[in-house]
Amino acid sequence: MTQNYEIKNRWTGEVLFSCEIPDGMESGMIARHAVETAIADGADLRGANLRGADLRGANLRGADLRGADLRGADLRGANLWGADLRGADLRGANLWGADLWGAKNAPLIITTLRWPVAINGVGYMRIGCQSHKVEQWKAFTDQEISRMDSDALQFWNQYKVMLLAACEAHVHSAEEVDQ
Numbered sequence: 001m002t003q004n005y006e007i008k009n010r011w012t013g014e015v016l017f018s019c020e021i022p023d024g025m026e027s028g029m030i031a032r033h034a035v036e037t038a039i040a041d042g043a044d045l046r047g048a049n050l051r052g053a054d055l056r057g058a059n060l061r062g063a064d065l066r067g068a069d070l071r072g073a074d075l076r077g078a079n080l081w082g083a084d085l086r087g088a089d090l091r092g093a094n095l096w097g098a099d100l101w102g103a104k105n106a107p108l109i110i111t112t113l114r115w116p117v118a119i120n121g122v123g124y125m126r127i128g129c130q131s132h133k134v135e136q137w138k139a140f141t142d143q144e145i146s147r148m149d150s151d152a153l154q155f156w157n158q159y160k161v162m163l164l165a166a167c168e169a170h171v172h173s174a175e176e177v178d179q
Helices: 027-039 134-139 140-148 150-167 173-176
Strands: 002-008 014-022 106-108 117-118 123-125 131-135
Touching: 002 027, 014 027, 106 150, 117 150, 123 134, 123 150, 131 134, 134 150, 140 150
Parallel strands: none
Antiparallel strands: 002 014, 106 117, 117 123, 123 131
């Protein structure tokens, strides 16, 4: 029995793309198959609701994902080369190993520290599993940082200046985000 999968607009619920899913496809591969098919067919995925989608290893090269909801999406190893991510919500998205070369408004990813760091350029920084506004990171006390993990305070004291400077340098203007 063939099933149909729909990618909908996150705000209006309008169907942006619909495709048939091959029989026997693993449930974890369905969203990836639909998104890759949509991109190959030239579908407009601006504002797509892809929240929590498993897109590991997906080829999203050049995709227009402006304003897409990618919160909690698994994008490990995905090819986002040249993708338009302006205004996309990437909070909690796993971008480990994703190819973001040339992506518009892509987050700054630092993977060589104790925990991976993602700076989204519109006011949020994620360190490991902790995602907060940059202003919150600046205001955290040593006690609050210590409660995040037993090694967190040492990490924060060692990299705080560098990471906050990276946040300041990797800021997208409102114009860029809205385009």
